[in-house]
Amino acid sequence: MSTFELTIEAQQENDRIDKVVSSFNQEWSRTQVQIWIKDGDVTVNGQKVKPNYKCGIGDYIQISMPEPVELDVIAEEMSLDIFYEDQDVLVVNKPKGMVVHPAPGHVNGTLVNGLMAHCKDLSGINGVMRPGIVHRIDKDTSGLLMVAKNDFAHESLVNQLVAKTVTRKYKAIVHGNIPHDHGTVDAPIGRDKRDRQSMTVTDENSKVAVTHFNVIDRFKDFTFIECELETGRTHQIRVHMKYIGYPLAGDPKYGPKKTLEINGQALHAGLLGFVHPRTKEYIEFEAPLPEEFEQLLAHLKNR
Structure with missing residues (x-):
């Protein structure tokens, strides 16, 4: 175990302890430092503190960095x-x-x-x-x-x-024929009390969840859409589309039993964009639909 020590100076007064420690070594991320603080590997004047502790002049900080x-x-x-x-x-x-x-x-x-x-x-x-x-x-x-x-x-x-600055766009096939070309689902998602392995729209112990969608094509009983995530909750697109009455085709958890003959939901994370951590440039990538997805679309068009 490596040990580091520092004393808080005037310019660091009232700074959060996690900010001070992470600035001590540029290789230490603030998230990792917060974990060390919660585990007691960072102490102030010999005492365990919380990551939001505001430092005072003369505080003695000891960092016992655990072995990897x-x-x-x-x-x-x-x-x-x-x-x-x-x-x-x-x-x-x-x-x-x-x-x-x-x-x-x-x-x-x-x-x-x-x-x-x-x-x-x-x-x-x-x-x-x-x-x-x-x-x-x-x-x-x-x-x-x-x-x-x-x-x-x-x-x-x-x-x-x-x-919410990462771009994440998904392609999906849903049951039903969505009548409008664009839409936004703004509904909080939390654990389903009746089934702890599932998520649901609920006001209890939930988190804000927002999904935007655009219709790409319509078929007799299905709609091909693109969804963009504003938040990233567990099963978010699957839960939100079920919530508005258009569950994903093939979804074994949130969709109907009688669906298209595919293994699992028809959902593809096709576009991803973010700012590069080091260069600070925005970069974006797009992955084509898998062959199985393309074949499914062709089948729906030819029905």
Whole structure:
């Protein structure tokens, strides 16, 4: 364990402790520092404090930086569709059917397993089981994900998600014929009390959720749409489209039992844009629809 010490000076008075400590070393992200503070690895005058503690002149700060934890997740060689990669970030096109990160009882065959074989430098902010993962898409949703290769990049990308400045557009096929060309669903999402594995629109223990959508094409019983996320709640598009009466085709959790013959929901994260953490330039990527999705659209057009 490495130990660092500093004393608060006049220009740092009333600054938050997490800000002061993260500025001590540019390699330490504020998010990681907050974790250290909560774990008691950062103390003020020998006492544990909260990340929002306001520093006073003369405060003695001790930072006991824990040794890095060896990852228990096994690296697996696999073919990954990498759209972009540099020293800080990586953008990958996840295929349908692949889980993003390991979980108890499911520790291999995930995107993270493949990423660990592809590159050894992934951020550790999300812990052993989710290195580098900034945001997720569901197992049966295909499309683009941004991955952080260090804590500096991770904090920047998370802050952009919080500030709602990341562009995330999805293509989807839904049941029913949506009569209007554009729409916005602004409805809070929380855990379903009747089914803890599902999410629902609710005012209890919920978070703000906003989805914008545009109609691309209409078929007899289905509509092809593009959705843009303003927030990123679990199952957000799936829950919101069900809420307004147009559930996703093939969705085993939120859709009707009688649907199109596909495995899982017809949902593709096709466009992803964000400001690069180091260069500060906006970059954007677009992944074409998977072949299965294209075939489904052709089938609907020819019915």
